[in-house]
Amino acid sequence: MTLPLEGIRVVDFSWVIAGPFCTQILGLMGAEVIRVESGVHTDVNRRLPPFADGTMGTERSGLWQGLNLNKKSVTLDLRKPEAQELAIELVRRADIALENFAFGQFEKFNLSYERFRDVKPDIIMARSSGLGRWGPYRDYVTFGPPLTAYTGLASITGQAGGRPERWVAGVWTDHSAAITCLFGLLAALEHRDRTGEGQLLEYSMAEAIAAQIPEAFIEYACDGIVPGPRGNQDPGMCPHGVYPSAGDDRWVAIAVQDDDDWRRFRELVPGPAWWRDASLDGVAGRLARRQEIDDAVAAWTGRRPPAEAARLLQEADISAGPAALVEDLLADPNLAARDFYLEHDHPEVGRRTLAGIGWTMPGGPQLEVEHAPLLGEHNWEVLVDFLGLPPERFAALVDLGVIA
Amino acid sequence: VTESQPEPPAALAGSIVLEWASGRAGAYAGRLLRGLGAGVVLLERDEASRRAALHPEPGPAGARKLDALIQFLHGGKKSVALDPVAPGARERLLHLGARADVLLVDRPLAELDAAGLSPERIAEGCPQLVVVAVTLAGLHPGARNLRHADLVAHAIGGIAYGTPARVPDPATYPPIKPGGYQADYTAGLVAACNALLGLQLRRRTGRGQLFDVAAQAIMASYMRMDIAFRTYNGGESSNISSATRLAPEGRGSTLWGLVPCKDGYWAFQATEQYQWEGLMRTMGDPEWARDPRFQDPFERLARWEEIEPHFLEWSREHTKDEVFHAGQVNHVPVFPCYTVEELLRDPQQQAGSFFVELPRDGLDAVVRVPGAIVHFDRTPWRFAPGVPAAGEHTDEVLSSLSGGVRG
Numbered sequence: 057m058t059l060p061l062e063g064i065r066v067v068d069f070s071w072v073i074a075g076p077f078c079t080q081i082l083g084l085m086g087a088e089v090i091r092v093e094s095g096v097h098t099d100v101n102r103r104l105p106p107f108a109d110g111t112m113g114t115e116r117s118g119l120w121q122g123l124n125l126n127k128k129s130v131t132l133d134l135r136k137p138e139a140q141e142l143a144i145e146l147v148r149r150a151d152i153a154l155e156n157f158a159f160g161q162f163e164k165f166n167l168s169y170e171r172f173r174d175v176k177p178d179i180i181m182a183r184s185s186g187l188g189r190w191g192p193y194r195d196y197v198t199f200g201p202p203l204t205a206y207t208g209l210a211s212i213t214g215q216a217g218g219r220p221e222r223w224v225a226g227v228w229t230d231h232s233a234a235i236t237c238l239f240g241l242l243a244a245l246e247h248r249d250r251t252g253e254g255q256l257l258e259y260s261m262a263e264a265i266a267a268q269i270p271e272a273f274i275e276y277a278c279d280g281i282v283p284g285p286r287g288n289q290d291p292g293m294c295p296h297g298v299y300p301s302a303g304d305d306r307w308v309a310i311a312v313q314d315d316d317d318w319r320r321f322r323e324l325v326p327g328p329a330w331w332r333d334a335s336l337d338g339v340a341g342r343l344a345r346r347q348e349i350d351d352a353v354a355a356w357t358g359r360r361p362p363a364e365a366a367r368l369l370q371e372a373d374i375s376a377g378p379a380a381l382v383e384d385l386l387a388d389p390n391l392a393a394r395d396f397y398l399e400h401d402h403p404e405v406g407r408r409t410l411a412g413i414g415w416t417m418p419g420g421p422q423l424e425v426e427h428a429p430l431l432g433e434h435n436w437e438v439l440v441d442f443l444g445l446p447p448e449r450f451a452a453l454v455d456l457g458v459i460a
Numbered sequence: 461v462t463e464s465q466p467e468p469p470a471a472l473a474g475s476i477v478l479e480w481a482s483g484r485a486g487a488y489a490g491r492l493l494r495g496l497g498a499g500v501v502l503l504e505r506d507e508a509s510r511r512a513a514l515h516p517e518p519g520p521a522g523a524r525k526l527d528a529l530i531q532f533l534h535g536g537k538k539s540v541a542l543d544p545v546a547p548g549a550r551e552r553l554l555h556l557g558a559r560a561d562v563l564l565v566d567r568p569l570a571e572l573d574a575a576g577l578s579p580e581r582i583a584e585g586c587p588q589l590v591v592v593a594v595t596l597a598g599l600h601p602g603a604r605n606l607r608h609a610d611l612v613a614h615a616i617g618g619i620a621y622g623t624p625a626r627v628p629d630p631a632t633y634p635p636i637k638p639g640g641y642q643a644d645y646t647a648g649l650v651a652a653c654n655a656l657l658g659l660q661l662r663r664r665t666g667r668g669q670l671f672d673v674a675a676q677a678i679m680a681s682y683m684r685m686d687i688a689f690r691t692y693n694g695g696e697s698s699n700i701s702s703a704t705r706l707a708p709e710g711r712g713s714t715l716w717g718l719v720p721c722k723d724g725y726w727a728f729q730a731t732e733q734y735q736w737e738g739l740m741r742t743m744g745d746p747e748w749a750r751d752p753r754f755q756d757p758f759e760r761l762a763r764w765e766e767i768e769p770h771f772l773e774w775s776r777e778h779t780k781d782e783v784f785h786a787g788q789v790n791h792v793p794v795f796p797c798y799t800v801e802e803l804l805r806d807p808q809q810q811a812g813s814f815f816v817e818l819p820r821d822g823l824d825a826v827v828r829v830p831g832a833i834v835h836f837d838r839t840p841w842r843f844a845p846g847v848p849a850a851g852e853h854t855d856e857v858l859s860s861l862s863g864g865v866r867g
Contacts, residue, residue, distance in 0.1 A: 060661040060669075085657060100731060106685075106692040118688030186793075191811035196788045201716055202727035205797035210718065210727070212639030212800075213623070220725055220797055222718035224638045225622030226682030235649050240834035242656035243496050247471040247839050249663060255838035263814050267830040268645040272800045273815075274528045277827040279521060282799045287636050288611055288620075291517035296611060298620060298634040305630050305706065309620065311609030313515055340518040373570075375596070375609035377616035379635040382686045385618050388676075390597040396677050409691040414650050414678030418580070418599065420661070420669045 057421035059086025064245070067092060067146045068127065069134075069155035069162070071099040073200060073230035074184060074261065076123040078237040079154065081413060083126030084423050090146060090438055091124065095131035095431055095460040102431070108405035114431055115404040121428035122410040125400055129429035130438045131460055134165040138458040143167060145443050148175040151248075152241055154182035159195040169256045178254035180244040182237050188260040198261060200229035207265040212272050214285030221285065229261050236264040294342040295321070298379055299354045301362040307379040308362035310353065310369060315339065320372045327352045400427040435459055470497020471839040476560040476861070477655065478503055479537065480553075482513045483608065484641050485594045485675070486566035487533040488648025493562070493655060494536050495832065495841040501560075501857055502534065503542040503553070507850040510534075528827045531818045536844020540858065541851030544575040552858075553577060557586035559861040562655045566594035566647075570605050583670040590658030591670045592651045598674040608675065613643035617679020622686060627705055635705070647675045649833075717768075718797060721775040725797035726783045733757065738790030742783070743774050804828060819845045 064087040068079040076091075076099075083089040093099060101120040108116040130146075132139035144167075147153050153172055155162050162168065162183075169181045183189065186198025187206070204210045204224050214221040240257040248254055275283045288309070290296040298309045312321050315337060322331055331352070335341040342349060357365045362378035369376035378384060385391060386409075396412045412423070439445045439459065453459045472493060479490035480503040494500040504510050514533075516526040540556070543549055544567075557563055563586075565572070565579055572578050579593035596613055597603035614620040614637035627633040637643070654671040661669050680687070716729040730736040736757065740749045748770050754760050760767060775783070780796035787794025796802070803809060816831035832841035 058661065058664050060657040060664070062664060104731075106689040108692045110693050116692075118692030119685050122684045122688050187808050188812050188814070191808040193788070193808040197791050197793050199716075199729040199731065199793040202718075202729045202793055202795045205718060205725065205727035206795040206803070208798055208800040208803045209639055210725075210797050213636070214639075215624075215633065215636065219720075220718060221624060221636065221638075222727070223623060223625040225619045225686070226679065227685060228619075228638065228642070228682065231682040232646065232649075235646065235653060236833050238653050239492065239649060239656070240836065242653055242660070243471045243834070243839070243841075244836065246496075246656055246659055247469070249660075250471075251469065253838055255836055257834050257836045259834045260814075263830070263833055266803065266814070267833045268642055268649075269640040269800070270532050270829050271525070271529065271640055273804070273829050274525050274532070274827055276800050276804075277825045278525045278528060278823075282801045283639075284799075285639065288634065290515065290611070292515040292522065298611070298615060298636065300631075300634070307615075307621070307635050309609075309612045309615030309635075311611045313607075313609060314512065338518070343518070370606055373605075373607055375607035375612045377596075377606075377612045379615045379621045380618045381621055382618060382683065382690050385680050385683060385687060386690060388616070388680075390600070390603040390616075390674070391677060391680060393600045393602055394598050394672070394674065394677060396680065405692070409687075411681050411684035411687045412677070414647075414673060414675075414681050415654055416598075416672045417661075418670050418672050419583075 059421045062086040064088070064152065065150045066090065066152040066154070067143070067150045069153065069157070071156065072101060073123060073227055074233035074237065075154055075156040077231060077234035078241070079127065080123055080125055081234070081238055082152070082241070084413060089127040090434070091127045091129050091429065092134070092143060092146070093129055093131050093431060094133060096133055098431065108408065113404070115402070118408065118410070121400070121402065121408065124428040125398060125410070126426045127429055128434035128438055129432055130435055131432035133457055133460045134167070136456070136458045137166070138453060138456070140166050142439065142443070144171065144175055146438070147172045147179060150176065150179065151245070152180045152182070154237065154241070156184040158197055159185060159189065173254065176254070178248055178252055180241060180248060180254045181256050182241055183256065183258045184233060184237060185258065185260045187262050189258050200227055200233070200261060203229045203261055204265060207262050208272060209265050209269060212269065212283050212285055214287070216285060216287035216289050218285055229265055232268070233259065233261040233264045289346065292339060294339060294346050295349050295353050297350055297353070299350070299357040301357050301365060301378075302360055303362070306362050308357050308365045309377055309379055311375040313375060317374050318342065321369070321374055324368060324372045325353065325356045398423065398425045400425050402427045403430060432459070469839055470842070471836070472496040472498035475499065475562070475659070476501065477562040477564065478556055478560045480542070480563065480565045480567060482567045484514065484533070484610070484644035485647040485651060486564045488645050489564050489592070489651035489655065490537060491533050491535070492649065492652040494844055496839070500537040501556070501853070502537050502539040502848065503556070504539060504850050505541070505543045510850055524824065527822055528818055531821070531823070531845070531847055532829050534847050536846055537848060538853035538857055539848040539850050540854045544571060544577055550576055553582065554585045556861060557582055557589045560589060562590045562592065562658065564592050564594070564651055564655065566608070568607060569595065569599070579670055583668065587668055588662070589668040590655055590662060591668065592654045592658065592673060593670065594647050594651050594673045594675065596674065597676045599672045603674070610641045610644045611637050613647070613675035613679055614638070617643070617676045618683040618686065619643070619679045621705065622683065624705055630706055643675050643679060646678055647673060650678055717771070719771050719775045721778055721780050721783060723779045726775070726780040726794060727797060728787065728792060728794045730792065735792050736760070738792040739787065739794070741790045742787045742792060742794070746770065746774070816843050821845075
């Protein structure tokens, strides 16, 4: 069946996580993605763990492979003019190009949106930055995890009243930036399909993160108080938390979202004598006694495994679920039921399981998975078969280190 | 924009998006598509249900913040009255669906199933429509009726357990969600992407498509590195720092952290050797850094407990902004830990156009909120002001969409 982006060709100059995750999604959605890599200074993620079976190697990183399914790999040393010309020839035949180098680096390769547009007037190009491509800090270097600190997200993440949390799981900034880039590319593609017009789009990782904490800015403006960490507490819901369960460091999340939820909750979960006080019928009354309520909830959850507590609450139509460890995710029946996990047969590391994406298309096309490419695996296919580079010229460029 | 400079076109001008939402995810997706120029129509029961869906803080202060949040989420949309259990609701929805391009729905499925208005039934009844359904864990039978909540999505998607690193006492330090409503907003962003993917697919096939967006799966998709630690090396879950919730040391390769300083905290990451060397230059090339045991990245990581006191000693003499700029001069990804107040005052943000001011309509404070998440050079994303009253555009929309079925 037809995939949403069949017929779209992407030239991917990005690296690390945000760009590659975005282009992996484009590939899974049917686009042909040509990843331009450096064989000299390889993507840092090819050099980062986890390595298959604990053995280091360029073709063994699960981190890299989990971000680069459904792509072709071409190795060009973009510092060399001949490589730059080959990159231009790829873009001439593409719909989308993207890069996420440090500010100014792409121009040092004599590559730019303007140059791409000259050869492909309707090209869509995405460029990312850490803090934005304008302003005094536009050339500041960035990695995703510490950027959560700059954006304000770390300042509101942590136990209630405690210090900011040093880590938001899931390499949060990079993945959020990837989906933000995806949104921009798809919008630009829609515009191009309607008008024939390409365009340049830019996004910053900092803005991608700050965009998703509007309540914090509103709270600051309306209350005049700078918000800090509040753990799992919610200003409009109670009980609302992650509670201890039976087992070693096991926890269950519970969100009683309104007064109807509370009425069902207190029928299910036995509490102290004041549990049925009319003063608790409204959320304001419950918030006033939050700590006492949380203690009573914890006494109940602490006597049963998280899955059991969650099941009982779900049966009462209350939102609840275990705080999943990675091994729980791998065994999760709901993720399995939607074929969340992707498997690829890799020439060097064999069949491996990787995380998928957040949506399915019921009754529609299914994802087809191609293994993450070996470094330069598609040099011949892309440069000779597709671009038409004469074989002898290909060999010469390999010797010159242009294709490397 | 002046009269001589017509406004650039909007990417989704002329597209109709129906937003049948009960939470932030659907509302945020609608906001993103509205900013691209789509006509977004809220399908809602009444004003009270709109406000209750966002679970506001009780009291007058909560009401003021809710007004602002509604402006943020619903500015520029239209509103049509629709009560799913009222007579004629099904016919009205299918009538609208046959004429619209996209339906965003994140309502509890039990309610929709009972009314014969499940996403599957709507997709079947409106074959040209792109239907994007957002749930906690999916549309399949085992998950279908699980009630969604932002907190629970973080929990069952692995984010909550993975977030606190090096916790001081696991027995009293629960897993936590990131601040705000990250799962909801992320699901909204993904739903907006799915709407656009659906339009691409429709262009290729001539048919609409149902998209099943699960907040749990989105969160789990962000955990791909942790998952790969299991499937590639059989190890326990970890992150790039190796600093898991329970164990301060492990198999990571990247030194990073959040370091207390004179006026707060600063954050850094030193993945590459040159970044570590830059960090040491920032710290004045200290003697301890020349210790042979600290020259290899994996060794440094294993010996972080020895290194950290040196960081703390140096850091308490410096402010976060001093470290920020000095580190960046040395090409190290170093950032101050800002509050939202500090971020709004930051010169980089002052120089940009990311934050926009909400209209003062009914608000007693100047409220600056995030604006465009992507900057397009031809079709700019625009924040649209003006919140509709619930049902305000019922007659207008129904009559304007009665002209014919989209096909």
